[in-house]
Amino acid sequence: MNVREQHLATRRAAGLFDFSFMGLYEFSGTAALERLQTRRLSLIERGQAAYTLLLNDDGSVFNDATVWRTDTERYWLFTGRRSDFGWISARAAARERSGEYAILALQGPLSGIILSRLVGEEIVRQLKYFRFVESDRILIARLGYSGELGYELMVPSAQEARLRSALLDLGHSAGLCECSFEAANSLRIESGYVLFDREIDGKANPRELGLERLVNDRKRTFDATRKLVGLEIEDRPPRTDIPVAQATSECRSPILERSIALGFADPDAAVGSPVTLTDGRAARVAQLPFYDPARRLPRAAPL
Numbered sequence: 001m002n003v004r005e006q007h008l009a010t011r012r013a014a015g016l017f018d019f020s021f022m023g024l025y026e027f028s029g030t031a032a033l034e035r036l037q038t039r040r041l042s043l044i045e046r047g048q049a050a051y052t053l054l055l056n057d058d059g060s061v062f063n064d065a066t067v068w069r070t071d072t073e074r075y076w077l078f079t080g081r082r083s084d085f086g087w088i089s090a091r092a093a094a095r096e097r098s099g100e101y102a103i104l105a106l107q108g109p110l111s112g113i114i115l116s117r118l119v120g121e122e123i124v125r126q127l128k129y130f131r132f133v134e135s136d137r138i139l140i141a142r143l144g145y146s147g148e149l150g151y152e153l154m155v156p157s158a159q160e161a162r163l164r165s166a167l168l169d170l171g172h173s174a175g176l177c178e179c180s181f182e183a184a185n186s187l188r189i190e191s192g193y194v195l196f197d198r199e200i201d202g203k204a205n206p207r208e209l210g211l212e213r214l215v216n217d218r219k220r221t222f223d224a225t226r227k228l229v230g231l232e233i234e235d236r237p238p239r240t241d242i243p244v245a246q247a248t249s250e251c252r253s254p255i256l257e258r259s260i261a262l263g264f265a266d267p268d269a270a271v272g273s274p275v276t277l278t279d280g281r282a283a284r285v286a287q288l289p290f291y292d293p294a295r296r297l298p299r300a301a302p303l
Contacts, residue, residue, distance in 0.1 A: 006183035007254045010146055013175030014108030016167055017145075017184050019152065020160070022103055023082040025094040027075045032092035037067060037077070038206070040216040044069045049130045049141055053214050054079070054087070059205050059222055062087060063196050066143070068132060080196050101139075102160030106167060106176075107150035107187075112302025114171040115140070115151055121303060127151075129299045138163065142302075145184055147191025147291055149300050186251040189262055192230065192289030198248045199228060199262055208264070210288070226264040230286035231275070233259040238276045245275035245283060253290065260290055 001009065009015055027033040030041045037052040044050050049068040056062050063084055068076040077088070082098045089096075106115060116124040119135045127133055132141035137155065144150025155163050168176060185195070194200055194209055206212045207222035231247055247261040261283070265275055271287045287293065 001177055001179075003180060003182045003186065004252075004254045006177060006179040007186050009175060009177045010108045010148060010179060010183065010187060011255060012109070013177075014106060014110045014114055014171055015146070015177055015179035015183065016164070016171070017105040017107065017179050017181070018164075019103040019105050019145075020099075020101070020157070021080075021082070022098070023079045023084050024097040024099075024101065025077045025079075025085060025088055026097050027077065027092065027094055029073050030075075032094075033067065033075055033077065036088065036092045037065060038215040038217070039067060041067070041069070041075070043216070046071060047131055047133060049132060049143060051130075051214060053206055053211060054084075055206075056202070059220075060203050061200050061206060061209060061211070062202065063200060064194065064211070068141070100157060101154045102157045102163065104153045104160070104163060104167065105144055105146075105150060105184075106153060106171075107144045107146040108148050108176075109297070109300070110171075110174045110176070111148070111150050114167065114174050114176055115153075116303060117170040118166060124302050127302070144298065145191075145193060146187040147193070147289065147295070148187075148297050149302060150298065185249070186254065189249050189251045189260060190253055190255060190289065190291040192262065192291075194228070194262070195249060199264075201248070204228075204264070224267045227267045227269070228288070229263060229265045229269060230288040230290055231261040231263050231265075231277070231283040232286045233261060233277070234282045234284060236282045238280050238282045239274070240276070242274050242276055243269060244278060245269070245285070246278050247283070255291055260286070262288075 039052040054062040139154040205222040245265040247263040250261040
């Protein structure tokens with residue numbers, strides 16, 4: 001399948017992605033991790049994960065992450081780059097565990113049905129959004145990067161091939177297909193999710209990224225000289241008399257059947273207003289996310 005077909009298969013049935021490239025860091029105790037990221041750990045229960053941010057000293061976002069409470073005083077922190085360990089270890093005592101586990105993401109409206117064939121319907125029905133559980137030596141988390149109902153499954157790296165084969169066999173009749181990172185990228189752009197080295201450029205702060213809600217310290221404030229927006233790229237001559245916007249991630253949306261992008265515009269840019277991109281193309285500011293505006297699908301009933 002090409003990238004477009006993989007994308008549509010995930011939107012209509014299910015896709016299987018390999019996220020084993022992610023960085024995994026383990027923390028004992030709360031104090032160091034509390035300072036390292038922006039979520040209050042007392043609000044995270046055992047068996048729960050939370051989306052969080054790692055901030056530079058100037059308040060800009062170094063990277064986004066998820067923090068998982070695996071035990072009373074033990075946490076896992078996942079980021080999209082294994083190279084983040086240097087930044088993290090300079091600020092907190094952490095154990096590097098990247099590469100120990102294979103991480104397979106099962107995403108799409110039929111992902112719950114496929115997963116139930118592997119671990120049973122009861123576990124799938126009971127697992128809530130941003131929660132995780134262990135079953136048959138598989139760590140299963142209900143979350144994902146596609147904007148669909150989805151799960152991430154973790155096993156020791158040596159068991160990856162067996163898990164992948166089992167999922168593909170069980171999902172074949174439901175239309176499950178293996179998908180590339182390029183498909184994950186177009187899915188996340190449609191869903192309005194940011195990516196390191198793109199929207200997270202080492203300069204943008206939580207407010208500019210629209211992620212200020214992830215900072216539990218309400219005393220901390222951030223100024224905004226720009227804001228993250230959706231951009232619909234238009235086939236018309238550019239204008240020099242309108243504001244300029246920067247596209248940071250772009251794709252041809254298989255669902256919307258037009259070119260869309262994430263990017264930065266003036267903080268006062270209104271939805272529908274025309275802009276000229278820094279490369280000279282014409283665009284219009286769009287509401288985020290492009291797909292599933294109410295974000296109901298990730299929380300949908302799994303079966």
